Amino acid sequence: MCETNDEEGGGPEGDEGPVDEQAQFSALLEDxxxxxxxxxxxxxxxxxxxxxxxxxxxxxxxxxxxxxxxxxxxxxxxxxxxxxxxxxxxxxxxxxxxxxxxxxxxxxxxxxxxxxxxxxxxxxxxxxxxxxxxxxxxxxxxxxxxxxAYETELLRARREADQERDRLQVLATTLQQTLLPPALVDVPGLDVAAHYHIASVDQVGGDFYDLFPLAAGTWGLFLGDVCGKGAAAAAITSLARYTLRAAAVYDPDPVAVLGNLNTVLNHEYNGDDPRFCTVVFGLLTPDPDRGGFHITLASGGHPPALLMRADGTADFLPTPGGQLIGVLRDAHIATTTVHLVPGDTLLLHTDGLTEAHTGPTAGGDDRYGDDALLDFGRALAPTTASSTISAVRDLLDTFGSGVEDDTALLAIHAPQPPSEEQQ
Amino acid sequence: MLAHGFGCDQSMWRLVVPALERDFTVVLFDHVGAGNSDLSAWSRERYSTLNGYVDDLLALCRELALGPVTFVGHSVSAMMGVVAAAREPEAFAGLVLLAPSPCFIDDPETGYRGGFSAEDIEELLESLEANYLGWSGAMAPVIMGNPERPELGEELTNSFCRTDPDIARVFARVTFLSDNRADLAEVGVPTLVAQCSTDAIAPREVGAFVHARIPGSRLVTLNATGHCPQLSAPEETAAAIAAFAGGTR
Known part of the structure; x- marks a missing residue:
């Protein structure tokens, strides 16, 4: 219509256009x-x-x-x-x-x-x-x-993806379980409890712990955290766990055990993709004279253990200067010793707990932190292994999705001997 | 008390409520899993049979403590009313079964004709699945856009967008695969069977079956067509409900 009007007005385009083309266009418009x-x-x-x-x-x-x-x-x-x-x-x-x-x-x-x-x-x-x-x-x-056809393909792909995700979750959960001891060994005179909090069902985390017998009358325990997540981290976790157990049999001195682990990890992963972990290793020996246990703890860059005493006090057991395991050829490993008297409880944990977000929305800047954990321990002491694990699990539940990383917990407690309680 | 059927939520009643509210206290609700209900309250175990819905219904009656109510159930909710009234007759002054069907699947052994085969129901599930993409969150504002009546658009957006496809699938199975023919004889409260003149889902033959099996029930055939007379003929439907409910007081 506009074209026709332009033609009437003698526009330049109207003049140049061949007459039959105009006619064709008009015919089209008359559809x-x-x-x-x-x-x-x-x-x-x-x-x-x-x-x-x-x-x-x-x-x-x-x-x-x-x-x-x-x-x-x-x-x-x-x-x-x-x-x-x-x-x-x-x-x-x-x-x-x-x-x-x-x-x-x-x-x-x-x-x-x-x-x-x-x-x-x-x-x-x-x-x-x-x-x-x-x-x-x-x-x-x-x-x-x-x-x-395209939508059917999309639906099929979605169903397939759902199935794959279910399979992945089963696989991740199974793999996770193989990295943890199926049950903790029974140590005479020691109350033990542990918990593994899985932050993501899709990914294998890198936390691990174990408690096992060594030479007559001594026990080894460890708890650690491999940097990263997924299959690569799971491989290191597995390597770390078996290396620690073998090294402890070879030489149970905690510094020597972590030194051996450091050498293995450092040799294995000193290429483009360095892999390291933080770990605390402890050697437990019962003290027949004073009761309870004598513990030597060695730490490679791991958060300090929390000691909750029979008298209701609580403190961290710092191991300053301990370095990450696997990074340096000669990592410095710090040690501390403690006497776990009857009524004392020792909690080992990974930083999934203290790094958990506590703000109203996950992803905020408010993290739980060491100070809050210390206050938590002081409020809890004196306690037992199972009460400690149960209380920390409840605490983790309150964080909900704020717990972004897996969290391993291992608590040991020297119970009061029955005879002593009667006195 | 008005209970919506499969596929929609309490907004199905919006055209009959004004007429009913003049003479009655009207209770509307969304079944768990539909509309604005709390979806976290839904579980596959509880809502895989009509019993979960019936429990909810009776709990609602107890909670509101209005005394015996006239229960109006559309489609599958009609059978929820039947089971609930058989279980706790004292909670009900009467039942209005709107476009009811006690069993959608044909039963050649007894000669019962519900109108559908099990394969037909599978086909419905495919239709639900095919339209899941269409009901995605991104499309909803476009589909539901209703500039003239924003309050309506809002209501529908909320109810239909939240029809979780998993829940819809389970509810479709409960709706179309349940067989409540044996429960009809257990109804001892005054009952009105209100069917439509033409209904592809609940044919008149089925309405007559329900009427014959519920002792002392009355049957009305509305001029309304389709399966949702409360939408296609709201005045007629409201009048039938009001006349019955008025008579039970």
Whole structure:
């Protein structure tokens, strides 16, 4: 239309355009509304409010293989649907259309006259009269064969991904369990409890602990944290755990044990992908004279153990200067000794606990921290191994998703001898 | 007390509530898993049979302590009302079963015709699955957009976007695979069976079956067509409910 007007005005383009091209363009514009309706590249359908077909275009009739008189006034829109589609129509499509006045892009299947199924996308609007009363329903139908194939593929991929994720979780959980002792050994005169908090079911964490017998009358224990997560970290965790146990048999001196672990990790991973861990190793010896246990702890860069005493006090057992295991050829390993008298409890933990976010939203800057843990221990003392683990588990629960890293906990407690309690 | 059926939420009743509220106290609720209900309260174990819903219904009656109520159940909720009234008749002044079906699947052994086969129900589940993509969070505002009546759009956006596909699948199975034909004879409270003149989901034959099996029940056939008379013919539906509920007081 604009072009024609321009031509009247003698515009430069109008002058240059060949006359027959103009005529062709005009002919295109004269495409009648009626012809567009009948042969549009989509199906058109008008129905009464109860779904009875009042008008349908040639495109849709051709797709379905029906004659106009087969459908108009005889069939309802839902008669064209598969039975499942009809149920969906009655329970979702029709109520929504009635409540909203329109419904958009619903995937349905139409049944052709020969029984073939045609996947379509259906959009309907309700035409209302000037008084707002609904008069009829107008529906457009788009051929969705390609799109449906694509969506089916998407759904299949999603189901596959769901299954893979389930399998991964089972695998990760199983692997995690193999990195931890199935049960802690029974040490005469010692109350022991442990807990492993898994932060993510998708990934194997790198925390580990163990308690095991050494030469007659002594026991070794360790708890550590490998840098990183996933399969690579799990491999180091496994290596660290078996190296520690073997090294302790060879020479139970805690400094020697961690020195050996340092050498192994350093040799193994001094390339582009250095792997290291923090770990605390302890040698337990019962003290027959004073009761309780004598403990030598060696630490390589690990958070200090928390001692909760029988008298209700609590303190960290610092091991200053201990270096990460596996980074340097000769890591410095710090030691401390403590006498666990009857009634004392010692808690070893990984930093998943103290690094947990405590703010209202996970990911905030408020971390639990060492000071809070010390206060927690002071409030708890005197306690027992199982009470300690149970209290820390409750604490972790309050953090919820704020615990971003796995957390290993190992508590040992020297109970009061029964005879002493009676005195 | 009005209970919605499968596929929608309490907004299904919005056109009949104004008429009913003139004479009655109206209680609306969403079944657990639908609409604005607390989805964390849903569990596959509890809601894999009608019993979980029936327990909820009776708990609701006890909690509200309104005395015996007239319970109006649409579609699958009609059968929840039947089971609940059989179990605790004292909680109900009467039942209105709107477009009820005690069993959707045909039973050739007894000659019962529910109208569907088990394969048909599988096909419905496919339809649900196919439209899950369409109901995704990103599309919802477009689908639900209703500029003239924003409050309606808001309501529907909330209810339909939250139709978790897993929950919809389980509810579809409960709805279409339950068989409550044997429970009908246990109903001892006044009952109105209200069916539509044409209903692809609950045909008139099924409505007549329900009427025949519930002792002393009354049957009305509404002029309304489709499975949702409360939407397609709200005045007629509200009038039928009000006339029955008024008579039970």
């Amino acid at each position: 009648s509304a009626e012809d567009l309706y009948e042969h549009a590249p989509c199906g058109y359908l008008s129905t009464q409010l109860d779904g009875r077909i009042a008008k349908i275009n040639t495109t849709l009739l051709d797709w379905l293989g029906y004659q106009r008189e087969d459908l108009v006034g005889r069939k309802h829109f839902s008669d064209l649907l598969t039975v499942g589609g009809r149920l969906y129509h009655e329970t979702h499509f029709a109520p929504l259309l009635r409540m909203q006045g329109e419904i958009n892009g619903i995937a349905l299947e139409l049944k052709a006259a020969d029984g073939a199924r045609l996947p379509v996308l259906v959009t309907s609007t309700v035409k209302t009269g000037s008084d707002g009363q609904p008069l009829l329903i107008r529906t457009t139908v788009f051929d969705a064969r390609d799109r449906r």
